[in-house]
Amino acid sequence: DGGITQSPKYLFRKEGQNVTLSCEQNLNHDAMYWYRQDPGQGLRLIYYSQIVNDFQKGDIAEGYSVSREKKESFPLTVTSAQKNPTAFYLCASSMGLVYEQFFGPGTRLTVL
């Protein structure tokens, strides 16, 4: 079954700790994305990557970091510099930038 997996589904962390969210896809897509969803805010782009070893900042990249060492994987690290990290995080992928994006199930991060 092709798709995008994100783990874990729920994540709790103490304030001041870095945390890494996993995103894996087996769709053979070149492009991958991270979005943040807050109630009443829609989705906002954090980072995206067109190909392996390349990534670009989105609209709200401050306090986040990513890597793209493998085509299938695009982990997102929420650092202690992110002022309001509690949110629902969605990973997506597409064949390329001009194609429709497919979304994973999301990770709900709560910082205590």
Added chain:
Amino acid sequence: AQSVSQHNHHVILSEAASLELGCNYSYGGTVNLFWYVQYPGQHLQLLLKYFSGDPLVKGIKGFEAEFIKSKFSFNLRKPSVQWSDTAEYFCAVRNSGGGADGLTFGKGTHLIIQP
């Protein structure tokens, strides 16, 4: 920067009523347009998309949308809604001319269909 406005944050309809959800975007030029739906407890999934050609596009589950370039609009329609259409609907735009290449989303419309 591109922005997307969805006019109604909450919509409540009875089954069999007709639906129209508004979506307007701010930045002109060549755009790709999308409507995504998020059913309760499920992934965000694509309802329909417009890249070029016929401005009236048909999607899954009887949904359609019309791209009106002069109005910067891409409204979603369905002639007769069902209880199973209860979900959150997001309009999204991608500027195909460059810049950050993710999608810009509207804030979403929460649709509730009463049986």
